[in-house]
Amino acid sequence: MDLLAEIANGVINGDDERIARMTRKVIDQGTSPKTILDDGLIAGMNVVGERFKAHTIFLPDVLLAAKAMYAGLDLLKPLLIEQGFPPMGRVVIGSVRGDLHDIGKNLVSIMLKGAGFEIIDLGNDVPPETMVESAVRNEATVIGMSALLTTTMPVMGQVVEMLSQKGLTGKIRTIVGGAPVSSEFAREIGADAYGFDAANAVDRVKSLFNVV
Amino acid sequence: MALTLQMRWTELRVSSTLSDRTPLDQRLASGEILVADGAMGTLLFERGLDPGACPESITLAHPEVLEEIARLYLEAGADIIGTNTFGGCPLKLAAYGLADSTNEINTRAVTAVRNAVEDRAYVAGSVGPCGKLLTPYGDAKPEEVYGSFLRQVESLIAAGVDCICVETMIDLTEAKLAVRAVKDVSPRTPVTASMTFDATPNGFFTIMGVSVADAVAGLTEVGADAIGSNCGNGSEKMVEIARTFRSVSQLPLTIQPNAGLPHITNGKAVYDETPTFMAEQARALISIGVSIIGGCCGTTPEHVATLRAMIDE
Secondary structure, eight states, rough: HHHHHHHHHHHHHOOOHHHHHHHHHHHHTOOOOOHEEEEEIHHHHHHHHHHTTTTSHHHHHHHHHHHHHHHHHHHHHHHHTTTTTSSSEEEEEEEEEOOOOOOOHHHHHHHHHTTTTTTOOOOOOOOOOHHHHHHHHHOOEEEEEEEEEEETTTHHHHHHHHHHHTTTTTTTTEEEEEETTHHHHHHHHSEEEESSHHHHHHHHHHHHHHOO | OOHHHHHHHHHHHHHHHHSSOOOHHHHTTTOOOEEBBBOSSHHHHTTOOOOSTTTTTTHOOHHHHHHHHHHHHHHTTSEEESSSSTTTHHHHHHHOOOOHHHHHHHHHHHHHHHHHHHTTSSEEEEEESSSSOOOOOOOBOOHHHHHHHHHHHHHHHTTTTEEEEEEOOOHHHHHHHHHHHHHHHHSSSSSEEEEEOOTTTEEEEEEOOOHHHHHHHHHTTTTEEEEEEEEESSHHHHHHHHHHHHOOOOOOOEEOSSSSSOOOETTEOOOOOOOHHHHHHHHHHHTTTOOOEOOOOOOOOOHHHHHHHHHHH
16 A cells, blocks of 8 residues: 555656556556556546645646656556456547647646546647547547637537537537636536636536536 | 848948937836837737637738737837737747748738837837747757747847847746847847736746746846736736735836736627726836836727826826
8 A cells, every 4th residue: 555655646746757667566566457546646646636726736746747647557558458447437628729729728638637537639729520520439428628719719619519410419518618718608608517727627527427 | 232222221220220219228227117018919809810820920911910000009109019929939830830931920020010110119029938848847848949939039139129028928947048049149139028927825826836036036047127927917916916026126027917807708808907997007016116017918009098198197
């Protein structure tokens, strides 16, 4: 158990080399990959998420923690798949068409991975049809959309509309976020959820999966 | 022959700019309060800039729009007018496939403002973030980011700007690289450097965790001539930020608030702070001793004109 706490601490401190070493060690000792993920990597990212929410750490700390988390996750992934552990859920995420800003989207993506979700990151400037197609093809149940520009926000509404036209409303849920986006706007376009920051987005995605 | 004449004319004009105008840093040192312009992006969108298009692409297609905007801010009474080059470093332009046009985009943007204002206002070359995160938390190497700023700044200075305005920075290392690039190209070109802060329960920090005190130390170290904040906040929060800057620095301060934080009505961004409200808040900035007062997102020539009138009272 001590080693798992050390892994969690390694994530918090962004020590990627140490995480890779430690993860290999606990795998060799026979600890279940699911336990390493939950009590090591995710436990660490949860602390990172809390501290980020409380403004005691900032974006660079989260990015370094994410790097460390991936160092462990890359080793665990094949084992998790081999043992048939499904991810908590699959989320397609991207900055909408016309929007090249991706810091916020990347942050949400990191936090969702850190919470155990499987993320399909389509990058930025993603056309609405690509979002919908990717969600259908990958059997994702949530589409996350980010916009930093007031001028690109309407694209979010187009995705919601497209899902409705294809009869996918309720089957694929939508969450929106980004500096100019508000809960009023989310309601206005018929999105299922709005995340006001990265940590809040994770909570909202969790609740979307509970109702899906 | 024609070419020689044209070159002579350019040289003459550049030298007359230098001799006729007191350099910006001297006027700042004298304690004068200068008015900077308001938003560029807001006005570009009103004039048909496509959502999601590269704002700098308008410089190549419609430089006359930039002249018009500069003229509006000049008539409103701005002393310092920025160029449409916020995203004009090659690293940022590369996202739109325009890195090869770096020199043309920056040169033409300066020319447009200079045509409009001649010697009646300072032309400030705008330099915004490069859009990449630096190592170790991102992929961009410091020398790559520095090189990108250097290319932009060389074009801006060669085209005859009076000063460089490094703005909306959230990463102190990146901000310092930009200021260094200016000072390496031309030590005598004044640089204003401003960052974007968020209010947290523990004080003001950029998204990257830079405190006001950190910003002051870092930007002072690389030789910025004026430091401060722009964007991200309305006037009231900016007064608090200015006060925090003043408590740790005696350098001239530059403060450019948004006209409040935007909310969306009928799919459009609306900024609520009126010209009168912002001018009233600017009184507090003056009493703190801010040297350059202007506006960021959502501010218009009307905001600048009201501010000018208040200061001239």
